[in-house]
Amino acid sequence: MAQARETADTPAPGALSPLVERYLEHVRVEKRLADRTVTLYALDLTKLSDFAAQVPVELIQVQNHHIRRWVASMHGGGRSGRGIALILSGWRGFYTWLGREGLVASNPVQDVRAPKAGKPLPKALSVDDSVQLASFEGKDQGPWLEARDAALVELLYGGGLRVGELTGLDVHASTSARGWVDGQAGEAHVLGKGGKRRTVPVGAKASEALQRWLAVRDPAHAFDSQAALFIGRNGTRLSAQSIWLRLKQRSQQAGLATPVHPHMLRHSFASHLLQSSGDLRAVQELLGHANISTTQVYTRLDFQHLAKAYDAAHPRAKIKGKDAD
Incomplete structure (x- = not known):
């Protein structure tokens, strides 16, 4: 039995x-x-x-x-x-x-949960790909679009802005402005998550790109009533979706293998800045992260970068199955 x-x-x-x-x-x-x-x-x-x-x-x-x-x-x-x-x-x-069926008194699986999946690393461009994108000139799309899109890329990569922070920028500071760029001071004032304001440095390349854009943005003063820094052909504030589409198209025209989205440039900004400075607190402040743990993910990207460099360049990385005396 x-x-x-x-x-x-x-x-x-x-x-x-x-x-x-x-x-x-x-x-x-x-x-x-x-x-x-x-x-x-x-x-x-x-x-x-x-x-x-x-x-x-x-x-x-x-x-x-x-x-x-x-x-x-x-x-x-x-x-x-x-x-x-x-x-x-x-x-x-x-x-x-x-x-x-009356065969068990309780369910042994009822309160068992699977281990939490680790958060995937943010996707960031290499330094070379970032420079390739920022240096690209789309001359076939006309000077107006080229100046605008070049300025978009420079601010996203050079300042680590979120796309919502970028679309909220106005030409001039005002009490009603969500954000603006102070060209003389070389600073961007943005409204981030949770209604928190922060100031981000605007580098020389981004300042130059902004000046070229402002010179052609509204030469006929047709859009004087529109405060938005970045506008479409009809003079209305550029939407986040439009920026996503323009950036994807521009990255493909620039010859990058991976279609680029705005947050990828923010990740690239953080990763490359951390690689150069090693100052995690400074990167946290520039990104507007409330918690340092959010910024620490970029240390994993930094280590990943170093590991790849080691595998590619260090002679000991190429030894397989041999004793290293």
């Missing part, structure tokens, strides 16, 4: 127990799930059965600490947090069904 029960509830690795077979039939027939979904459920429950067989423990006797141990095992084996979450979802549904 004991042998028969072990065969039924604790199958050989890779096999499905009768309980699992019944559950899959339930989701296939009663829930009418797609064949592909049922197949994925079967794979996840096969994994559950294999874990249980290694203990060994019957599926209806699995406890919360078993599930947590198996989650740790999957995470340690390199499975992503998202992948583990999907597996747990399948297991949770199985034990919910077992509870309705």
Whole structure:
């Protein structure tokens, strides 16, 4: 009898127990799930059965600490947090069904969560690609558009502005202005997240680009009533979406392999400034981050840059499988 029960509830690795077979039939027939979904459920429950067989423990006797141990095992084996979450979802549904069938008193997966996925590194351009984009001249689009788009790039990369901060800039300072550029002082005053104002230095290249733009922005004074620094052909304030499209097009025209968006230039500004100065607090202030932890992600980008430089240039990085005496 004991042998028969072990065969039924604790199958050989890779096999499905009768309980699992019944559950899959339930989701296939009663829930009418797609064949592909049922197949994925079967794979996840096969994994559950294999874990249980290694203990060994019957599926209806699995406890919360078993599930947590198996989650740790999957995470340690390199499975992503998202992948583990999907597996747990399948297991949770199985034990919910077992509870309705009166076979388990509680769901051992109920309060188990997958490990949080690490935040992906922000995408930043290399220094060479950034300079290539900033130096590009799109002469075929006319002097008005070229002057405007060049100034956009210089302010985004040279000042690390968010696209919303850029669109909020006015030509002149005023009590109603969200932001403005003080050309004489070489500063941009912007309104950032949370209504926080900050001052960002405007470098020589950005100042020159702004002067060229202002010289052609409204020569006929047709848009004197429009306070916006960056405007479209009809004189209205340039939208964030328009800047995204213009920047993507300009990066492609400049020959960059990756389409560039405004926040990528902000990431590039922060990464390159940190590489040059190593001053994390200064970068935090220039970006307008409330917490230093937000800025610290760029130290990971900086290390990634150094690691690539090492792999490419250091002679010891090229030694494979040899003792380094």
